[in-house]
Amino acid sequence: MDPVNKHGDRPPEDLTARARIRDAALAQFAERGYAAATLRGVADAAGVSIGLVQHHFGTKDGLRRACDTYATDTLASLDGLGVAGGEITDSDFLARMFRHSPLILRYIARAMVDGSPTAATFFDSGAATAEVFLTRTWPERFPPGSDRARDAAAVMAAMHQATIVLHEHLSRRMGADVLAAENSARIGLAMFDVYTSMADFAASDTGAAIRDGARTYQRGTSAAQQNGPGDDRDH
């Protein structure tokens, strides 16, 4: 049997050599990073000559841009329901992503820390979605346009995307490939556990002390960069 879900349910024009090259590039860029990946490696993985890679994509950067736009388009096509509405369907979105193309998921994970301009768009999209969710669900805590909402949304996006970006370490630690479809729910449940537990901690005395300490520390530094007398050891 040939490799499954490699060219799963894609239109037939995607089975051309050009598409094979793009898929190979997605995999190579994801596994080795842009700098370490070579055009000859991509050509070999795609089973074509290196000349054909240039014929279709011109330069190495052109190949990367093609991968970026392909990933962006695929993501946009999956954004149709749920995410665009500002719902927190993160796990559901990922589940669909797992099924559709783990290749793109791995590529995104690498691009996020590989200097790709598309990665910034992806992160900002996640942060924007989170911000809509936060301001809609708790308008009093996160007033629309406030710094508090913006900060929380950015941090929340980072925390969620961490499960993708750090999938290698996460998988090693959990003993399973967290980018495999059958394990998507496992991360979601663990995130629920972390959220509820850490909220308990935040509401506890020590949690409140830490938060207050951070608040006063922030007030001290926001005026002048010098560290105030604070540092109040939280036992």
Added chain:
Amino acid sequence: MDPVNKHGDRPPEDLTARARIRDAALAQFAERGYAAATLRGVADAAGVSIGLVQHHFGTKDGLRRACDTYATDTLASLDGLGVAGGEITDSDFLARMFRHSPLILRYIARAMVDGSPTAATFFDSGAATAEVFLTRTWPERFPPGSDRARDAAAVMAAMHQATIVLHEHLSRRMGADVLAAENSARIGLAMFDVYTSMADFAASDTGAAIRDGARTYQRGTSAAQQNGPGDDRDH
């Protein structure tokens, strides 16, 4: 004034050319990644010849290993209080890290996704710390050695380290360098907000529905996997 906190409070032997090369390598590896960084670039940044880099570190991989061990030692020296005890002094640990050497922080952030073997150790250390914290604070929810505790600890480590690994996107979105010492408290406060809010969401009807859906989905897919049946709702 010369660049501050570049060779801040380090022993005098660190001001040798060898140390300057190491610092330049830390910066170059962090900014460009291992593959894209060049020995000539490191030599230029350190103000020495490329031959001296080889004289001190032999090969490029030797230079990377030297950076890894230096980062590891620095981390270990900061682990003295708080973290080793299993406390969740994450923000405090980071605050000290910010002050001591933002250089190493940036290096760690890159190494985490650049295939460095040290990065695995760093992640595992964070996950182990989190696991101790979870099992100590909520022993009934996270029994020591259970899959549930291990999963939650790994995800929690990933979520916390995300603020470092994704510092570039986070900083762009928040309009400030999140790896700067004066902003360390800001992330901590945002994380508190996210935790409390998402815990509310997890406790809501839709949150419970999502969790139950994930549970049944997971039961459907994990035939061989054994998770203790004693998961059920902890009120």
Added chain:
DNA sequence: CAACCGGCAATACACACGTATAGCATCCAA
């Protein structure tokens, strides 16, 4: 048939990289 054009391979080229080697000061013990 002839001209042509896109898919594709083979090869050549210039360059930057990591690495190896040789040399030059300075210092310090014998």
Added chain:
DNA sequence: TTGGATGCTATACGTGTGTATTGCCGGTTG
């Protein structure tokens, strides 16, 4: 003074890289 270490530079070498060039082959069009 001699003679090696030591810190450091300069330069050469081989290789792998991205890219450019050339040409072949099959199908379409005039």
